[in-house]
Every structure is written in C-alpha cells, then in structure tokens.
Amino acid sequence: MTEQGQLEGPPLVTCPHCGRTVPAGNFCGHCGAHLPSASTTRRHAFAAVPTERVAHLSIISTLFPHLPHRRGGAFRWALLAGGAAVLVLAALHLFAPATVAATLLLPVLYLLYLYEVEVYEDEPWLVIGATMVTGAVLGYAFTAFSGRAVSLLNLTGDRDNSFVLAGVAIPIVAQALMLAGPLLLYVFRGRFREPLDGLTFGAASALGFTLTSSLTKFWPAITGSLVSGGDPIDWSLRLLQVGILVSLINASTTALVAAAVWLQRYDRRRISRPWASSILATLIVAFGAQLVVGMLTFALPNVATEVLIRLVAALALLLYVRLVIHQALMVEGVEHEIGPDSPCPECHRIVPTMTFCPSCGAARAAGSKLGRARVGGTA
Amino acid sequence: MAMFCGRCGAQVAAGAPFCGRCGAPQVTQAVAAAPIYSYPVAVPARSPRRFGTSQIAIAGVLLAILAAVTVAVTAFAVSQAIGGSRATCTVNCAPKFVTPLPESRTFRSSAFKYEVDYSSAWTVRSQDANGVLLGTRLGTLEVVGSRSTLPPDQTIKSAVAALPSAQWQNVVQVSDLKGAHIGDQNGLGAVYSANLIGANSTITKVQFAVIAATRNGVTVVIVAVDPADLKGSPHGIPEAQDFDYLCAEFRWA
Numbered sequence: 076m077t078e079q080g081q082l083e084g085p086p087l088v089t090c091p092h093c094g095r096t097v098p099a100g101n102f103c104g105h106c107g108a109h110l111p112s113a114s115t116t117r118r119h120a121f122a123a124v125p126t127e128r129v130a131h132l133s134i135i136s137t138l139f140p141h142l143p144h145r146r147g148g149a150f151r152w153a154l155l156a157g158g159a160a161v162l163v164l165a166a167l168h169l170f171a172p173a174t175v176a177a178t179l180l181l182p183v184l185y186l187l188y189l190y191e192v193e194v195y196e197d198e199p200w201l202v203i204g205a206t207m208v209t210g211a212v213l214g215y216a217f218t219a220f221s222g223r224a225v226s227l228l229n230l231t232g233d234r235d236n237s238f239v240l241a242g243v244a245i246p247i248v249a250q251a252l253m254l255a256g257p258l259l260l261y262v263f264r265g266r267f268r269e270p271l272d273g274l275t276f277g278a279a280s281a282l283g284f285t286l287t288s289s290l291t292k293f294w295p296a297i298t299g300s301l302v303s304g305g306d307p308i309d310w311s312l313r314l315l316q317v318g319i320l321v322s323l324i325n326a327s328t329t330a331l332v333a334a335a336v337w338l339q340r341y342d343r344r345r346i347s348r349p350w351a352s353s354i355l356a357t358l359i360v361a362f363g364a365q366l367v368v369g370m371l372t373f374a375l376p377n378v379a380t381e382v383l384i385r386l387v388a389a390l391a392l393l394l395y396v397r398l399v400i401h402q403a404l405m406v407e408g409v410e411h412e413i414g415p416d417s418p419c420p421e422c423h424r425i426v427p428t429m430t431f432c433p434s435c436g437a438a439r440a441a442g443s444k445l446g447r448a449r450v451g452g453t454a
Numbered sequence: 455m456a457m458f459c460g461r462c463g464a465q466v467a468a469g470a471p472f473c474g475r476c477g478a479p480q481v482t483q484a485v486a487a488a489p490i491y492s493y494p495v496a497v498p499a500r501s502p503r504r505f506g507t508s509q510i511a512i513a514g515v516l517l518a519i520l521a522a523v524t525v526a527v528t529a530f531a532v533s534q535a536i537g538g539s540r541a542t543c544t545v546n547c548a549p550k551f552v553t554p555l556p557e558s559r560t561f562r563s564s565a566f567k568y569e570v571d572y573s574s575a576w577t578v579r580s581q582d583a584n585g586v587l588l589g590t591r592l593g594t595l596e597v598v599g600s601r602s603t604l605p606p607d608q609t610i611k612s613a614v615a616a617l618p619s620a621q622w623q624n625v626v627q628v629s630d631l632k633g634a635h636i637g638d639q640n641g642l643g644a645v646y647s648a649n650l651i652g653a654n655s656t657i658t659k660v661q662f663a664v665i666a667a668t669r670n671g672v673t674v675v676i677v678a679v680d681p682a683d684l685k686g687s688p689h690g691i692p693e694a695q696d697f698d699y700l701c702a703e704f705r706w707a
Contacts, residue, residue, distance in 0.1 A: 085491045099491035229652030231589040232579040241653035295659040418496035434493045
C-alpha cells in the first residue's frame with residue numbers, strides 16, 4: 076500500500092443507485108453499481124469476474140465462479156490438455172481409455188476446484204458426499220435401472236415407447252435426481268447461505284451424476300477390446316458429447332435451479348428481483364432444456380446433429396447461468412459496512428472490505444472462502 | 455460517455471434530467487464527472503496453501519489422475535483381449551428339432567413370392583414387397599429378399615458391411631453358423647458380436663446371426679439380433695430357438 080493511500084484514503088461519494096455513502100472508485104462497494112455510468116445492471120462487468128462481460132462464453136468463470144481470475148488459467152489449460160488427450164486416444168482407436176478420460180475430465184476438475192476455493196468450509200466430506208457422491212450413486216442406480224428398458228426398446232425397434240422413455244421421461248427424472256443432493260444440503264445445512272454455494276453444489280451433483288451415468292451407458296465399450304473398430308471422428312464427436320456437452324448441460328441446469336433456490340433464502344427483497352433468477356424461471360429453463368434436448372436428439376439420431384443440438388443448448392445455458400450468477404451477486408448486502416483495507420482477491424488492489432470491490436467491482440461473495448477468512452471480510 | 459439510468463438501467467442522453475423509460479430523476483452527473491479514485495496495488499504475497507498447490511500442480515494432478523485411470527482401463531482392456539472369455543460354438547449348433555409355435559402369423563413377399571411364419575407375439579415394425587422387420591421379445595429379426603448375384607458368403611459380408619457404423623460399433627465375427635438353412639435350402643450363416651448404440655447414447659452388447667441362401671436367382675438374407683447372453687444361450691443369442699423355427703418354417707416360391 077502506498078504511503079499516500081494510507082494517509083489520505085479514498086474520498087466518500089454518494090452512490091446514485093443505493094444512495095449510500097461509499098468509498099470512491101469505479102464501483103459502489105455496497106450495491107455494485109458502476110459509478111461512472113451509474114449502471115446497476117453493469118452488463119459490461121460480470122460480478123464474479125469484472126474483466127469479462129456478463130454475456131461472455133467461458134466454462135471456467137461460469138461454473139467455477141469462486142475461482143479468482145488469475146487462477147483460472149491452470150484450469151483452462153487442464154481442460155484443454157484433457158480434451159486433447161481424449162482426441163489423441165480416439166485417433167489411436169483406443170476408445171475405451173478415451174471414454175473413461177472424457178467422462179472423468181470435468182468431474183475431476185470440479186473436485187480440484189472445490190478443494191481450491193474451499194467452498195465446503197470445514198465440512199468437506201459432508202459437502203462432497205451430499206453433492207458429487209450422492210449424484211454419482213443416483214446416476215449409477217438410475218441409469219442401470221432405466222438402461223435395461225432403453226436397451227430392450229432399442230433392440231426391439233419400439234420407437235414410440237423408446238421416445239417416451241428416452242426422449243421425455245429419462246431427462247425429466249434425471250434432472251430431478253440431480254437436484255436431490257443439493258436440496259438436502261439446503262434443508263440440513265442452512266449456514267451455506269450464499270447463492271454461489273447453491274450453484275456450486277448443483278454443478279457438483281450434476282457432474283457426479285453424469286459421470287456414473289455415462290460410465291454405465293458406455294460400459295460395454297469400456298470393457299470391450301482395447302483397440303476397437305469404428306470411425307475415430309464419429310467417436311470423437313460422441314466423446315465430445317459425453318465428456319463435455321452433456322456434463323455442461325447437466326451442470327448448468329442443476330446449478331441454475333440450485334442458485335435460484337439459495338437466492339430465495341438469501342435475498343430479502345424478492346419483489347425487486349429480476350425474473351430470470353426466480354425459482355420458477357430457472358425450473359422452467361432447466362427442465363425445458365432437458366426435455367427439448369432429449370426429444371430433439373431422439374428425433375434426429377445423427378451424431379453430428381446431436382453434437383450441434385447439445386452445443387447450442389450448452390452455450391445458451393452457460394450464458395443463462397452467468398446471468399443468474401450476476402443477478403445473485405448484485406443483490407445488495409443487508410448490512411452496510413466499510414471494513415478495513417484488504418487486497419481484493421480479483422484485482423489485488425488494496426481496497427476497503429465491502430460487498431463489492433470499489434475498484435474492479437468483483438463481488439466478495441465470488442471470492443474463495445479461504446481468501447475471505449484470511450482477510451476477515453464481511454461479505 | 456454513455457449514461458445509464460440508475461433504476462432501470464436504460465441508456466439516457468447525457469445531461470437528461472429524467473430517464474426516458476422509467477422517469478427516474480438522474481442525479482448521477484456529479485459522481486460521473488468526478489475523477490475515479492485509483493487504489494494501490496497490493497504487493498504479491500505467497501498464498502499460504504496447505505500443500506503449496508500451484509497452478510502447475512493443479513494441472514499436474516488432473517493429468518496424473520487421467521493418466522492413472524487411462525492406464526488402469528488399458529490394462530483391463532488388454533487382459534480382456536488376451537484372456538478373452540468369449541465362448542465359441544464348438545458343436546453343430548443348428549437345431550435338429552423345432553417346436554411349433556402355438557400361434558403364428560405369416561408374411562408373404564409380393565416381390566419374391568416366399569412365405570415365412572413368425573410368432574404372433576412378435577410385432578411387425580416395417581414391411582414392404584421385399585421383406586419384413588419384426589420386433590421380437592428381446593430383439594429384432596429382418597427377412598429381406600433380393601435378386602443378388604453374389605454368392606452367400608459375399609452376401610453375408612455385404613449385409614454386415616452395410617450396418618451403419620454410427621450405431622454398430624466393434625462388429626466382430628464370433629463363429630460360423632453350422633448347418634445354416636432357410637426353409638429346405640441350405641445356406642451359409644455367421645454369428646457376430648457388436649456394441650449397438652441406441653437412443654440416449656445407451657450401448658448394448660449384442661449378438662446377431664446373419665443367414666443367407668439362394669434359390670432360383672432369389673437370395674434371402676435373415677438378420678436376427680438379440681442382447682448378448684454368452685453363458686445361458688447357444689451362440690449367445692437367447693431367442694435362438696425361435697429364430698431357428700422361423701428359418702425352418704420358410705417356404706420358397
């Protein structure tokens with residue numbers, strides 16, 4: 076910290092949006108409004124990572140919102156390296172190892188993320204058990220149960236019943252099961268109260284579910300011969316679906332609903348909350364997306380078409396998740412405190428500890444819990 | 455510089471006293487005009503991580519896990535490929551006796567004038583002048599006629615090659631089908647295993663038999679698919695007896 080900064084400190088101004096007296100800067104430390112433009116929506120500065128727009132496509136900063144921007148690079152590289160490894164294995168016709176690597180990629184990254192940001196505070200086994208492990212157990216049980224029926228209908232050529240089961244019932248039931256673990260935490264662990272906690276738990280549960288569900292579906296291929304016949308491009312597209320797109324869709328839909336449920340408890344000003352982050356809207360989007368994707372991929376059973384449908388759905392859902400995260404983080408804090416100076420975990424400037432960083436606008440709630448505990452933040 | 459309403463977020467003209475959309479008074483000019491305070495940058499401090507996790511370590515751990523799992527699966531797959539527990543048929547597996555069906559229906563090909571009886575419990579999925587596709591209790595059975603000039607062994611290979619590779623993966627011939635026949639015409643047959651990818655990307659391990667026979671310039675191909683049951687069924691095909699019955703009850707023109 077500079078000598079001048081310590082002695083003088085920032086001047087105080089009145090935020091034009093919330094009317095509070097806050098330290099001068101780019102953003103209101105209380106409500107997060109962009110002070111120079113007085114924009115409360117501040118779509119140009121995503122509340123979790125203000126250097127990105129809200130409408131910005133990024134897997135890491137969307138599904139890993141607690142991760143400081145500067146630590147995101149390692150996760151990005153790990154994702155790319157894992158994807159490249161899957162493609163190399165598929166190109167060598169090693170489809171069984173490629174399938175396992177593809178299905179494990181995002182769940183393993185998410186476990187590392189949970190460790191890195193310590194969202195579970197002092198109950199790691201409870202949180203991981205209620206989210207990833209519960210999701211994984213339900214995913215295996217459900218897919219093993221429903222898979223027999225789907226296989227039978229596939230083999231006997233019964234497309235009508237197969238459509239009802241695989242295109243409609245399975246996506247809906249699977250989505251409901253993916254929400255089970257996070258909702259248990261919601262009911263029994265009220266101290267995880269921030270909307271981003273819910274989002275993280277939802278994504279973790281969905282990734283655990285998708286992992287075992289995909290492994291169960293692909294088990295005959297995994298336990299088959301080492302070098303398999305088949306077109307590597309076809310398999311690469313299929314593994315892109317399983318490893319990335321299905322995981323992204325499931326994580327996004329479940330995270331959406333979980334974040335909205337947590338926000339309902341966290342935000343006391345429900346009337347003024349945007350509709351996009353309401354429980355009803357997120358439920359409609361989540362179950363609707365699963366239903367539409369399920370029906371379309373059944374009706375157009377071509378690998379390239381399926382990839383295209385899932386790609387569009389995944390991108391749209393990621394953007395929606397970012398909107399919900401942004402709106403959840405922009406909820407004004409109940410208390411208005413100007414805390415002691417501390418480094419912002421996002422921009423690393425020495426700023427008064429408030430709900431939002433006055434300099435870069437990052438929400439303190441989006442920082443890692445370890446970092447917040449270290450500086451004794453109030454957010 | 456673009457200005458925005460503090461209440462609804464709509465863009466407003468610079469100096470406008472009220473928002474054009476919601477009518478909120480615009481009192482932001484004084485703040486906007488003020489120079490933005492610049493906060494000092496913190497001196498980078500080493501993060502007190504419990505195990506000294508760095509960015510490279512995260513990527514390393516991920517790759518190590520992926521590598522370990524990949525090696526494990528590869529080893530398992532190699533052991534499967536070398537040790538191979540697939541049972542091959544070592545006896546004449548063609549049925550000597552068939553049990554008549556209690557109720558049966560008949561399909562007649564208008565193009566090739568052949569007839570075939572099948573169980574009334576089976577469902578016709580599609581049919582045309584050349585043949586019929588039947589949904590059985592566990593799988594499917596297709597009978598197709600053509601005026602092919604290929605010998606039966608080539609007909610079988612071309613029928614297998616024509617299976618769409620996006621759905622039929624890892625197609626491997628398991629054994630020849632000894633004593634294969636269609637009606638009273640001797641033919642050739644082979645049993646294959648494959649992974650069938652169906653709806654919801656569900657993969658099912660299947661066994662299927664392809665039988666071909668030719669008479670008077672008409673070639674008939676029968677393809678019967680069932681879920682693989684390597685322990686409990688001849689050739690790993692649970693409905694083999696029913697399929698054999700259909701082959702026996704085939705009547706050429």
